[in-house]
Amino acid sequence: MHKKILLFIPIIILIISTAYTKNSTKKLDKRIFVIQEDIRVLNDIYELVLFDFNYLTSPNKLMEYSKIYFDNELKKKKITDLKILKLNNE
Secondary structure (H helix, E strand, O other), X not given: OHHHHHHHHHHHHXXXXXHHHXXXXXXXXXXXXXHHHHHHHHHXXXXXXXXXXXXXXXXXXXXXXXXXXXXXXXXXXXXHHOXXXXXXXX
């Protein structure tokens, strides 16, 4: 009788510890997935902000991007050719 109890207790302890470890692993996997998704979103935002920064800080970059993305639809203008346009919204 004592042998059965001595054999049964370690088996129960192993089952409980396995269940605890499995649940902890599932929780960690969920947290890792959420953090990875957050990192992906933040990387996308970072790339957009970096693109905006480069676009706004360098006219030469703008011309490079126009060649790449707009297939020469944009044309270079001299600053003296620009005019002021006033709109009355009233």
